[in-house]
Amino acid sequence: MSKPKVAFFDFTSCEGCQLNKLNFENELLGLLDLIEIVEFREAMDDKADHYDIAFVEGSISTPSCVERIHDIRRRSDILVALGSCAVSGGINAMKNLHPTEWVRETVYGDDKYLFPSIPVQPIRAVVKVDYEVRGCPMSTPEYLHIFKSLVLGRKPEIIDYAVCVECKLKENECMLERGMFCLGPVTRAGCDAVCPLNGQYCTGCRGPVSNINEKGAVDMLKRHGLSTREAVKRMKMFCAYEFEKMSETS
Amino acid sequence: MRKNLDIDVHHLTRVEGHGNIVVNMKEGVLEKAQLEIVEPPRYFEAMLKGRNFHEVAIITSRICGICSLGHQMTSLKATEAALGLKISQQTEILRKILVNGSTFQSNVLHALFLAAPDFLNVGSVFPLINTHKDVVLAALRLKRLANEIGEIVSGRAVHPISCVPGGFTKLPTTDELKILQDRLIKEARPDAQFAIDVMGSLTHTIPQFERETEYISVYSDNDYALYDGQICSSDSGCFPVEKYLDITNEFIVPHSSSKHARFNRSSYMVGALARFNNSSKLLHPSAKKVADMLGLKAPSFNPYMITVAQMIEVVHCIEDTVELIEKLLKTGLRDEKPDQEPTRYGRGIATTEVPRGILFHDYTYNKQNMIMAANCIIPTGQNLANIDDDMKKLVPEIIEKPKPDIVKNLEMLVRAYDPCISCSVHMLDVTFNE
Numbered sequence: 001m002s003k004p005k006v007a008f009f010d011f012t013s014c015e016g017c018q019l020n021k022l023n024f025e026n027e028l029l030g031l032l033d034l035i036e037i038v039e040f041r042e043a044m045d046d047k048a049d050h051y052d053i054a055f056v057e058g059s060i061s062t063p064s065c066v067e068r069i070h071d072i073r074r075r076s077d078i079l080v081a082l083g084s085c086a087v088s089g090g091i092n093a094m095k096n097l098h099p100t101e102w103v104r105e106t107v108y109g110d111d112k113y114l115f116p117s118i119p120v121q122p123i124r125a126v127v128k129v130d131y132e133v134r135g136c137p138m139s140t141p142e143y144l145h146i147f148k149s150l151v152l153g154r155k156p157e158i159i160d161y162a163v164c165v166e167c168k169l170k171e172n173e174c175m176l177e178r179g180m181f182c183l184g185p186v187t188r189a190g191c192d193a194v195c196p197l198n199g200q201y202c203t204g205c206r207g208p209v210s211n212i213n214e215k216g217a218v219d220m221l222k223r224h225g226l227s228t229r230e231a232v233k234r235m236k237m238f239c240a241y242e243f244e245k246m247s248e249t250s
Numbered sequence: 251m252r253k254n255l256d257i258d259v260h261h262l263t264r265v266e267g268h269g270n271i272v273v274n275m276k277e278g279v280l281e282k283a284q285l286e287i288v289e290p291p292r293y294f295e296a297m298l299k300g301r302n303f304h305e306v307a308i309i310t311s312r313i314c315g316i317c318s319l320g321h322q323m324t325s326l327k328a329t330e331a332a333l334g335l336k337i338s339q340q341t342e343i344l345r346k347i348l349v350n351g352s353t354f355q356s357n358v359l360h361a362l363f364l365a366a367p368d369f370l371n372v373g374s375v376f377p378l379i380n381t382h383k384d385v386v387l388a389a390l391r392l393k394r395l396a397n398e399i400g401e402i403v404s405g406r407a408v409h410p411i412s413c414v415p416g417g418f419t420k421l422p423t424t425d426e427l428k429i430l431q432d433r434l435i436k437e438a439r440p441d442a443q444f445a446i447d448v449m450g451s452l453t454h455t456i457p458q459f460e461r462e463t464e465y466i467s468v469y470s471d472n473d474y475a476l477y478d479g480q481i482c483s484s485d486s487g488c489f490p491v492e493k494y495l496d497i498t499n500e501f502i503v504p505h506s507s508s509k510h511a512r513f514n515r516s517s518y519m520v521g522a523l524a525r526f527n528n529s530s531k532l533l534h535p536s537a538k539k540v541a542d543m544l545g546l547k548a549p550s551f552n553p554y555m556i557t558v559a560q561m562i563e564v565v566h567c568i569e570d571t572v573e574l575i576e577k578l579l580k581t582g583l584r585d586e587k588p589d590q591e592p593t594r595y596g597r598g599i600a601t602t603e604v605p606r607g608i609l610f611h612d613y614t615y616n617k618q619n620m621i622m623a624a625n626c627i628i629p630t631g632q633n634l635a636n637i638d639d640d641m642k643k644l645v646p647e648i649i650e651k652p653k654p655d656i657v658k659n660l661e662m663l664v665r666a667y668d669p670c671i672s673c674s675v676h677m678l679d680v681t682f683n684e
Contacts, residue, residue: 012292015266016315016408022359023407025394029379029387037376044374045263061292091312094297103293108502115507117293137315137408198405198412199419203308237297237305 004052004151007039009072011058011065012092012120016137017083018057024140034151051076053150059085059092060121073127078150080131081123083138088207089241090136092120097240122241131156135191136205136238142190159190160210163202167193175201176224183234185220186212205238252649253278257657261288263373265364266316266670271660272505273645283641285634285664287506294626303329303415303619304590310611310626311409314670316359318409319352319400320604321611321626323477326415328611332598333619335416335589340578344403344418346477347574348410349602350567351399353476355407356605357522357560357567358396360668362389362445365557368662369452385448388441392564395438399571402426417588424583431575438568446540446561453544453558457659460551461643463636464518466497467525468603474525474532474566476603482528484549485514491601494610498627510635511627517635520607521667522559523550537566553640556666560605592619606630606670630669637667 010018022028038048054076060066073079084090095103096119104112123129131150133143142159149156163184167174170193175182183204184196195202218228236243255275262269267287274282297309307325311318323345330337337345362385363375372378379386397407402422404410412420422430468475469482480488481497489497500509512518526533530541530548541547541562546555592615599612607629614623640663648656 014312014315014318016312016318019315019359020408022363022393023397025390025397028390032376032379040374041261041263044376046373064288091297091309092292095293098299111502111504114502114504136312137406194406195411200405200411200414203305234305237301237309 003034003036005038005048005050006035006053007048007051009054009056011056011069011086012061013058013083013085015057020137020140021143024144031147049075053078053080055080055082056123057082057086059089060123060126061092061117063116063118066126069123069126078130079127080133080146081129082133082143084134084136084205084238086123087132087134088239089120089122090238093241094236095120096244097236120241134188134206139191141192159188161189162209163187163189163191163193165189167196170197172196181226181230181234186217203237204235207239207242208235255649255656257660259657259661262661262664265665269664269669271664273641273660275645280642280645283645284505284638287508287634298621298624301621303333303592303615306613306621307415313626315408316356316670317604317606319348320602320609322410322413323349324600324602324609324611326413327600327602328598328613329415330598331600332596332613332615334593337417337589338586340584340586341417343574343578345413347571348400348403348413349477350571351396353605354399354564354567355393355396357564358389358392361557361560365665368665369455385445388444392438392441392445395433399430402430414588416590417586419588421583421585424579427575427578431572434568434572442564442568446544449558449561450544456554457662458552459554459644459647461640462551463639464513464515465524465527465549466513466518466520466608467528468601468608469528474529478602481601481608483513484528491599494599494601494627498632500627506634508631508634511632512635517639518632519553519636520629520632521556522563523553523556524607525603526559526562533562534566534569536569537562540565553663554666556668595619604629606668607632633667633669637664
């Protein structure tokens with residue numbers, strides 16, 4: 001069996017997820033044995049016409065991004081979105097909370113027409129996405145799981161329960177009990193509760209679980225004297241796009 | 251003699267972010283030699299507006315994955331200055347260790363993974379796994395250990411977790427620090443030396459090109475300043491950080507979604523070579539030895555030597571971290587809580603050396619500790635005008651070479667600056683009108 005041809009692409013983002021995949025140095029050479037990397041602009045010169053698996057980082061935020069992602073989709077058998085920017089628009093989508101023209105003018109003034117910009121969208125708003133790795137930065141264990149599954153031709157398992165589950169397993173002291181405004185109860189797990197593990201509250205970077213227990217979450221916030229308005233503001237840090245869509249449909 | 255030349259390198263590879271090299275010569279006249287920045291702008295100001303002080307570094311960290319630690323440090327210092335938050339000496343030492351770790355990591359990534367393929371005439375590091383396996387393995391070990399510095403001290407190498415305004419939410423253990431120190435001595439030292447020996451055997455392939463320019467970096471009399479200090483210009487001396495806008499003088503050019511900068515001349519350089527030129531006498535003795543061995547003397551006017559300066563800094567960061575850990579182990583780690591009780595509000599400005607050069611964050615907070623105005627000036631943006639000026643001098647000097655060689659020389663030049671294009675188009679520089 002020939003090795004799967006794999007490519008990596010980046011759109012509007014900090015490229016931290018790309019960097020993260022170079023950050024498991026111990027496994028890197030082993031992984032390279034299983035695949036053939038045919039395109040990875042950040043690390044190599046080569047280009048290719050067809051990809052068995054394309055990993056895409058970043059959001060869609062300019063007209064040329066839209067063209068490029070369609071082109072990549074056409075060449076790819078499987079397309080995987082990597083990290084919050086690609087999966088949900090991530091932190092970039094906070095731009096959408098303000099009028100586009102205001103944002104452009106305040107940064108570039110009269111020269112705003114030199115640099116076109118459109119509202120930030122996740123990859124799946126433009127083309128079909130087969131799998132998603134959430135997180136800002138993307139969770140490395142989850143990426144490795146999806147990577148290995150795809151290379152083996154298996155369907156990867158995707159987690160859809162709250163960060164609290166993983167946090168309890170780590171035996172962390174509850175951040176809410178410690179008086180911090182933690183988004184763990186409504187945020188999708190898969191990160192091994194890495195922020196609470198390091199004494200920090202959950203910022204909700206992986207987006208909401210698909211079946212939020214809304215009443216339970218609101219009751220719990222009340223019990224700790226925290227406002228739902230502040231909760232929504234905080235969730236809009238990484239999930240502004242998802243929240244916009246949720247309020248449009250509800 | 252060649253009269254016409256037309257070069258368009260679309261989406262230059264082995265750099266962070268999207269840039270094109272465009273050169274046009276017609277009838278012997280160089281009409282255009284520039285690096286176009288085509289990275290989509292990100293508009294961070296829209297993200298920060300109205301955010302609480304403890305959220306700000308979480309957001310600005312996302313300006314760039316590679317420089318996330320440097321953005322956090324600068325962001326935290328600016329917030330602390332604006333709100334009057336105090337940090338302990340222990341916090342300062344831990345932050346210096348983190349800045350060392352991040353410079354170490356980024357410099358290794360650039361010098362050994364992105365730039366090295368040029369010295370060996372291949373298109374990426376991947377073919378080197380077969381031809382130069384020992385070096386690749388040493389480089390991977392160095393990069394892993396550099397990342398572990400970040401993981402042990404801040405919880406995560408990309409977008410650190412536990413550094414917050416006023417201190418740390420979690421401290422490393424004494425054992426973790428001891429093991430880290432031991433590994434820096436027993437593993438990183440020999441691996442770095444090995445990589446440097448290999449680099450030493452390749453320095454003859456580095457293009458000989460010189461253009462004197464202005465060199466700007468953070469400077470301190472006490473140490474090779476990375477974490478903190480004054481602004482230093484090789485042309486006109488030191489300035490307090492509050493004067494940064496007088497130094498950077500940003501301006502918009504049509505071919506770049508990132509703004510350009512200039513001070514005493516039409517352009518200036520920031521980054522490893524600027525730091526080396528301004529502060530080489532403050533390097534750790536081991537790093538000075540490496541500089542001698544690799545033939546780099548301050549001041550050096552060859553931008554291709556940035557990569558060499560980066561490896562010298564790797565040695566400095568390893569040795570300095572060993573010493574900083576020793577300091578912490580001597581006094582013992584105190585269980586401190588971060589100071590998060592603001593005593594004032596208003597404006598705070600801070601500067602840090604990130605791997606690619608001097609970085610500024612400038613915030614204004616209101617009484618409710620929320621961000622009202624923000625400005626970040628990024629090293630890559632400051633280098634862009636200098637890169638264009640280099641290309642304008644370089645192209646006529648190499649015009650007789652075959653076109654593929656000219657393209658390679660230009661690509662290597664831009665790559666030498668280790669540009670971080672995502673950073674440069676962060677677009678965070680307005681006051682909110684409210």
